[in-house]
Amino acid sequence: MITQVWQWLTSASSWEGSAGIGHRLLQHLEYSAITVLIASALAIPLGLWIGHTGRGRWMVTAANSLRAVPSLGLLFAVALWLGPKLHGNSAYVVPSIVVLVVLAIPPLLAGAYAGVAGVDPAARDAAHGMGMTEGQVLLQVEVPCALPLMLSGVRSATLQVIATATIASAVSLGGLGRFLIDGLALGEYNVMAGGAIVVALLALGVDTVLAALQAAVVSPGLSGGTSRFRGRRTRTDRGQPTASENEPGVVGVVAKG
Amino acid sequence: MSFVSANWGDIVHRALLHAWLAGLPLFLGLLISLPVGWLAQRSRVLRPFLVVGSGLLYTIPSLALFILMPLIIGTKILDPLNVIIAMTIYTIALLVRSVSDALAAVPADVRQAATAMGYTPARRFLAVDLPLAVPVLAAGLRVAAVSNVSIVSVASLVGISQLGFYLTDGYERTYGTEIGVGIVACVVLALIFDLTIVLLARVLTPWQRVNAA
Amino acid sequence: MIRFDRVVKKFDGGSVAVDNLSFEAQRGEITVLVGPSGCGKTTSLRMINRMIDPTSGQILLDEQPVGQIAPAQLRRGIGYVIQHAGLFPHRTVLDNVATVPRLAGWSKAKARTRAHEVLELVGLPGDYAVRYPSQLSGGQQQRVGVARALAADPSVMLMDEPFSAVDPIVREQLQDEFLRLQRELGKTIVFVTHDIDEAIKLGDKVAVLEVGGRLAQLAEPAYLLAHPINDFVSDFIGRDRGYRALAFQDAPDFPLRPEPTVELGTTPAQARLATSDGWLLVVTDGRPQGWIEPQRITVPIESAMLHRGGTVARNHGPLRAALDAALSAPSRRGVVVDDDGRLLGTVRADEVLRAIDAAERPAIDPADIAPAESP
Numbered sequence: 001m002i003t004q005v006w007q008w009l010t011s012a013s014s015w016e017g018s019a020g021i022g023h024r025l026l027q028h029l030e031y032s033a034i035t036v037l038i039a040s041a042l043a044i045p046l047g048l049w050i051g052h053t054g055r056g057r058w059m060v061t062a063a064n065s066l067r068a069v070p071s072l073g074l075l076f077a078v079a080l081w082l083g084p085k086l087h088g089n090s091a092y093v094v095p096s097i098v099v100l101v102v103l104a105i106p107p108l109l110a111g112a113y114a115g116v117a118g119v120d121p122a123a124r125d126a127a128h129g130m131g132m133t134e135g136q137v138l139l140q141v142e143v144p145c146a147l148p149l150m151l152s153g154v155r156s157a158t159l160q161v162i163a164t165a166t167i168a169s170a171v172s173l174g175g176l177g178r179f180l181i182d183g184l185a186l187g188e189y190n191v192m193a194g195g196a197i198v199v200a201l202l203a204l205g206v207d208t209v210l211a212a213l214q215a216a217v218v219s220p221g222l223s224g225g226t227s228r229f230r231g232r233r234t235r236t237d238r239g240q241p242t243a244s245e246n247e248p249g250v251v252g253v254v255a256k257g
Numbered sequence: 258m259s260f261v262s263a264n265w266g267d268i269v270h271r272a273l274l275h276a277w278l279a280g281l282p283l284f285l286g287l288l289i290s291l292p293v294g295w296l297a298q299r300s301r302v303l304r305p306f307l308v309v310g311s312g313l314l315y316t317i318p319s320l321a322l323f324i325l326m327p328l329i330i331g332t333k334i335l336d337p338l339n340v341i342i343a344m345t346i347y348t349i350a351l352l353v354r355s356v357s358d359a360l361a362a363v364p365a366d367v368r369q370a371a372t373a374m375g376y377t378p379a380r381r382f383l384a385v386d387l388p389l390a391v392p393v394l395a396a397g398l399r400v401a402a403v404s405n406v407s408i409v410s411v412a413s414l415v416g417i418s419q420l421g422f423y424l425t426d427g428y429e430r431t432y433g434t435e436i437g438v439g440i441v442a443c444v445v446l447a448l449i450f451d452l453t454i455v456l457l458a459r460v461l462t463p464w465q466r467v468n469a470a
Numbered sequence: 471m472i473r474f475d476r477v478v479k480k481f482d483g484g485s486v487a488v489d490n491l492s493f494e495a496q497r498g499e500i501t502v503l504v505g506p507s508g509c510g511k512t513t514s515l516r517m518i519n520r521m522i523d524p525t526s527g528q529i530l531l532d533e534q535p536v537g538q539i540a541p542a543q544l545r546r547g548i549g550y551v552i553q554h555a556g557l558f559p560h561r562t563v564l565d566n567v568a569t570v571p572r573l574a575g576w577s578k579a580k581a582r583t584r585a586h587e588v589l590e591l592v593g594l595p596g597d598y599a600v601r602y603p604s605q606l607s608g609g610q611q612q613r614v615g616v617a618r619a620l621a622a623d624p625s626v627m628l629m630d631e632p633f634s635a636v637d638p639i640v641r642e643q644l645q646d647e648f649l650r651l652q653r654e655l656g657k658t659i660v661f662v663t664h665d666i667d668e669a670i671k672l673g674d675k676v677a678v679l680e681v682g683g684r685l686a687q688l689a690e691p692a693y694l695l696a697h698p699i700n701d702f703v704s705d706f707i708g709r710d711r712g713y714r715a716l717a718f719q720d721a722p723d724f725p726l727r728p729e730p731t732v733e734l735g736t737t738p739a740q741a742r743l744a745t746s747d748g749w750l751l752v753v754t755d756g757r758p759q760g761w762i763e764p765q766r767i768t769v770p771i772e773s774a775m776l777h778r779g780g781t782v783a784r785n786h787g788p789l790r791a792a793l794d795a796a797l798s799a800p801s802r803r804g805v806v807v808d809d810d811g812r813l814l815g816t817v818r819a820d821e822v823l824r825a826i827d828a829a830e831r832p833a834i835d836p837a838d839i840a841p842a843e844s845p
Contacts, residue, residue, distance in 0.1 A: 001328060068403050068447040070410040072421060073440035076428035080436065126556030129521060129628075130570050130618070131545030144560040163318035170414060171428070180320055184415065193328050196321035203316045219560035221602030 004190040009197065019178075021198060028175035028202065031168075032161045035097055039104035039157060044150065047109045051116025051146065052138050060113045063106040071164050075099045079171035092172035096165070103164055104157040111153015115146025148222055151214040155207060162203050176202065260434050268420075268442060275419035275446055278340050278412070279405040283450075285341075286348025287398065293349070294356025295382070308354050315350035319343070319408045323415050340412045347408065348401050355397025359390035392465060395458035402450040410443055420446065471497045472518060472626065472660060477527035479513055479683070487513040488524070488683035495675070497625075498656040502673035504663055506706070510683030511662045515628050518660060519545045531626065546574055549619030549627035549657070553635050555611040557603035563589070563614050564599035570622040581621075588617040593647060609640035616648070620655075629661045633668065645671060666707055670695070670714065678703050692718030693832045716790035719829050721783070721822070724792070726806055726815030734759070738767045749801035752776055756812040758805050782807055785814050789829065793822045 008014050015021045043063075050056045075096065082095040119142050127141045143150075169177025179195025182188075215223070261268065297307040317325075326332060326339035363386050371385040410421030423439030426432075459466060472495040479488040488510040495501035503511040516522045518529055520541040528535045536544055557566050567585035572578070589599055592613040603611055612632060619627055633641045633648075649672065652659065663669055669676045670691040677688040680702055687699040695715035698704035704711070730744050731753045741750055741764035752759045752771060760776030767775065780799035783791040783806050795804030796819035803816035 005328065067407065068444045068451075069440060070407045070421065070424065070443045072410050072413070073424045073436055073443060076424050077433065077436045077440065080428060080431060080433055120554075120556065120559065122552055122554040122556035123558055124556075125521075125552055126550065126615075126618075127558070129519060129545055129550035129552070129556075131542045131547075131573055133542050136573070141558055145558070147560075159316050163320070166318045166320050167411060167414065170425070177320070180324055181414070184324075189327075189334065192324045196318075196324040199321040200317045200325070203318055203321075204313065207313075207316045219602075221559045221561065221604055 001189065001193075005193045005197070008190045008194040014194070021176075021179075021195075024174060024176050024178055025198065025202065028162070028165055028177075028199075029206075031093075031097065031100070031165050031173065031175055032158065032206075035100040035104055035161045035165075036154070036158050038097075039101045039108055039161075040154065042101070043105045043108035044112045047112025047150075047153075048116055048138065048143065048146070050109075051113045051119075052134075052142060054117075057113070060109055063109045066102070066106050071099070071103055071160075072167055072170075074102065075164070075168055075171055083171075096168040096171060096173040100161050100164055100168070104161050107153045107156035107160065109153075111150045111156070112146065115149035115153075116142045118149065119145045144219060145222065147218050148214070151210070151218070155210045155214070158206060158210060159203055162199070162206060166199050260438055268423075268438070271418060271420050271422060272442055272446060275406070275409055275421075275443070276450075278337065278417070278419055279344065279402070279409045279446075279450070282341055282344035282348050283398070283402055283405055285345045286352055286401065289345070290349050290352035290356050294353045295360060297353060297357040298360040304357065308357060311350045311353040313350075314346050319347075319411045320414060322346070323412055323417075335416050337417055339415075340409060340417050344405050344409060348405065351401045351404065352397055355394060355400075356390070359393035359397070360386055362393050363389045388461065391458055391461050395454055399451050399454050402454060403447045406443060406447040406450060410439070471495065471532060472501075472658065473530040473533070474514070475528050475530065477514070477517065477524045477529060479510065479517065479522065480525045486682060488517070490527070491679075491683060491685055492527075493677055493685055493688050495658060495660050497658050499674035500652060500659045500661055500672055502661045502663060502669040502676045503679060504666055504669035504673075504676055504706075505679035505686075506681060507664060508681045509679035511664075511679050512630055513683070514679075515630055515660055515662045518626075518628055519548045519550060546570060546622065547624050547626070549622075549624040551612075551615050551619045551627065551629040551632040553631040555603075555615035555632075557611055557614055557618070559603050561602075562599065563594070563601050563603065563606070566603065566614060567618045567621050569618060574622055584621055585617070588620045589614075591620065591651065592617045607640075608636045609644060612636060612644060616651075625658055627657045627659045629659060631663055632661075634663065634665065641668075648672065670707075670717075678706060690718075690832070693835075696832050697834045697838060699838055713790065713793075715831075716793060716826065717788045719789045719826075719831075720786055721789050721792045722825050722828070723786075724806065724815075724817045724821060724825065726785075726817060727803070729803065729805075729813065729816045731758075731813065732771065734771050734773060736771045738764060738769070741767065741771065747801070749803075751801075751805065751813070751816075753813055758782055758807065758811075758813050761800050780805060782811075783817075784809065789822065789826055792817060793819065793826070796822050 009021075013020075017023065046059070050060060078099050079092070079095040082098065083091050086094055116138075123141060123145070124137065127137045132140065165173065165175050166177035166180060169175060169181040176195055176199045179191050180199070183190075183192030183195060293307055293311070297304045322343045323339055324334070326343055327334050327336070330338075330342065332338050367385065367389065368381070371381045376384065409419055410424060412419065413421030413425045420439055420442045423435050423442070427435030427437075427439060474491050474493050477488055477491045478486070480486050491510075491514060493501075503514060505511050513522055517524050518531070518536065520536055520539075523537070528537060530536070531539075531544075557563075558569070561569070564582060564585050567588055568578075568581035571581035571584055576584070586596070586599060589595075594610065594613050594617065598606070598610070598614075603614070606614065612635075615632065619629075633644045636644065645668065661669075661672060663672075673691055675688060676691050676694050678686045678694070680686045686706075687694060687703050689697075692715055694703070695707060695711050695718070698707055698711075729751050730746060731751045732741055732744050734752060734754060736744075736752075741762065744750055745764050748763055748765065749761050750764050752762055759773070760778040761780060762771055762776055777800050780801075781791070781795050783795040783804055785806050785808055792804060792806070795806065796802065796817060797804075799805060799816075801816075803818060804822065806814045806817055808814055
């Protein structure tokens with residue numbers, strides 16, 4: 001079985017053409033990138049605003065409760081409802097993108113919110129006290145301090161999107177999911193498994209790139225590597241921030257499709 | 258409503274299957290995460306490997322993992338064992354970090370007091386560390402439970418029977434009601450899991466209730 | 471000068487934090503607001519730079535109501551130091567300190583040059599500049615907090631319990647250096663603390679506030695110790711008031727007695743010849759090291775044999791130090807030194823007490839003994 005999968009993965013014909021691995025890999029990346037960009041543009045400013053003002057926290061909780069909705073169900077429901085109203089390519093691309101954006105929002109929102117809300121109150125007080133305007137407090141103090149959690153949110157959302165985009169092939173979206181869904185339909189296990197391996201590697205690769213990016217842009221003062229005095233405990237080191245005892249629904253940035 | 262009443266027995270049956278596929282891995286995952294998380298919290302050298310390594314498992318998309326299970330453990334594609342093991346892997350991926358954080362959150366002075374009283378390390382872990390870690394642990398478990406219930410429904414794409422069946426079947430028959438029923442049933446199941454963990458955590462931590470009052 | 475004019479602050483829900491507060495903080499002085507928690511001292515401080523706005527009344531900064539100045543502009547001209555320093559964790563020490571000059575529009579190079587200067591000033595030499603706050607101890611973080619507030623050279627500084635989160639030894643160090651710095655810089659400082667000893671040590675004037683935000687008494691520390699205006703103030707100042715007040719009275723010319731001394735290494739026989747009674751003072755280069763009992767030694771005097779319990783008083787220094795020197799010396803002869811720490815002579819407790827008897831206490835202000843006006 002493994003040899004068949006290997007053969008499929010390594011034969012040139014699997015990689016070429018519009019139904020080849022290369023094209024679908026790019027397609028998958030394209031959908032994922034568009035989705036994360038749209039969702040970030042919506043959720044991050046909102047999360048920053050909620051964290052900065054302390055108003056509208058219910059939105060974070062509400063978005064988080066979305067996690068209980070199965071992504072597969074959301075995908076099918078939206079495709080069934082929106083699909084007939086659209087024409088051509090957009091009939092299957094738009095519903096998928098809409099669902100992917102919706103699913104990417106909770107981790108992005110929670111990350112941006114929790115990042116800003118978790119800024120040391122003394123640092124915020126000092127920032128106001130030395131004469132920073134609200135905008136300066138946000139951009140010079142809160143956002144840089146929130147970066148670790150914010151970027152963890154981006155990583156979670158990206159993984160969620162890559163995973164759900166795979167499933168979205170069940171509602172005719174292109175991308176790597178096609179190999180899995182079509183392989184299933186035709187009973188070609190080598191295609192399914194080969195596609196699954198490529199998707200898994202893509203997810204791992206993208207996450208590694210984002211992790212490196214995160215390490216590069218977060219101030220060394222925040223990443224904990226400099227800490228000689230282990231006084232205050234922060235949960236801002238690498239990886240997905242997990243649940244907090246006090247606000248499990250709000251800080252949990254983890255998402256999965 | 259007529260769909261629900263006409264298929265009530267079937268819905269309950271699939272809900273129980275769903276609960277089994279999501280719940281058993283939760284239990285197995287917790288069982289495995291406890292020693293691994295403990296090790297991660299104890300050893301500065303091992304911690305990054307264990308926490309990052311288990312976190313990497315979580316990046317594998319669920320449909321891909323379901324499909325790859327036969328390749329790894331030699332089962333048939335329709336074997337529910339694929340789902341059980343895949344979900345256990347995801348649970349471990351989430352909980353190792355939770356366990357390690359939860360144990361790290363046990364106040365050092367409490368731990369030292371217990372040691373000074375003469376607890377052996379193993380007894381101290383069971384009698385002091387573990388109970389005090391329950392709140393953080395429960396929070397991690399809640400995230401994993403809700404995530405599991407949602408992911409299990411994806412397994413209907415590879416033909417494993419559970420509530421996700423109503424989603425795929427409803428889509429194929431362009432029958433919105435059936436999808437709606439599937440979604441609601443999944444959400445209700447997730448809520449039941451969530452509530453159960455919250456209640457269990459409350460029962461296990463009576464001292465927290467006193468403080469909250 | 472900062473002037474509070476009938477300032478009232480009520481919070482939502484009706485609790486009164488500050489009640490009709492009027493007082494002046496003089497230019498170039500440290501005015502300490504002290505009181506128990508809930509006395510509105512922090513609220514009062516934060517109304518000066520408009521972190522909080524008063525419900526009624528006004529605060530004037532050099533006779534200009536602060537309410538007329540835009541908050542951000544006002545705050546950039548006022549240094550602000552808080553309890554946990556509030557350093558920005560994502561910026562190096564240098565960039566933390568350069569923040570206010572940068573806000574004021576200085577070039578990056580100029581702001582950093584200035585930041586290096588103030589870091590030097592607060593005793594954090596060069597290599598600390600490139601560290602991040604998480605790499606500093608609590609006391610060092612607090613120094614950076616002070617440096618950051620000083621960076622744009624504001625004439626006014628607000629300090630909210632800046633030293634209360636560090637351990638007692640570091641706190642005393644920071645207080646001493648703060649006083650040294652203030653002698654150099656002469657800022658107008660409003661300083662909030664709940665610690666009356668800190669208030670008395672640092673304040674040129676001390677304002678004692680009661681719960682509910684009423685000013686109980688505003689006076690110089692020595693006056694406050696001598697004439698607390700009511701039971702609340704006397705209770706708050708606490709015990710040993712008479713003794714502590716001696717810290718504010720300088721000693722007169724004591725009739726210092728010459729004290730026979732020996733150096734380290736003196737043999738027991740020589741030491742016994744030198745002593746007039748049971749105790750002998752050991753000095754090095756004229757600086758007192760400790761006392762010794764010649765009758766008890768069998769080998770030449772070593773450093774480890776010295777009795778070091780006695781304190782040393784500076785000539786013409788506070789009476790409290792002179793009395794303590796006399797009381798703490800095993801010979802009951804208090805050691806008095808010059809400004810270089812060289813022995814001048816000794817003084818006995820009864821002589822110090824005579825000086826205390828003769829010294830003038832701060833005269834009571836007639837207003838403080840007038841019957842209280844009915845409201």
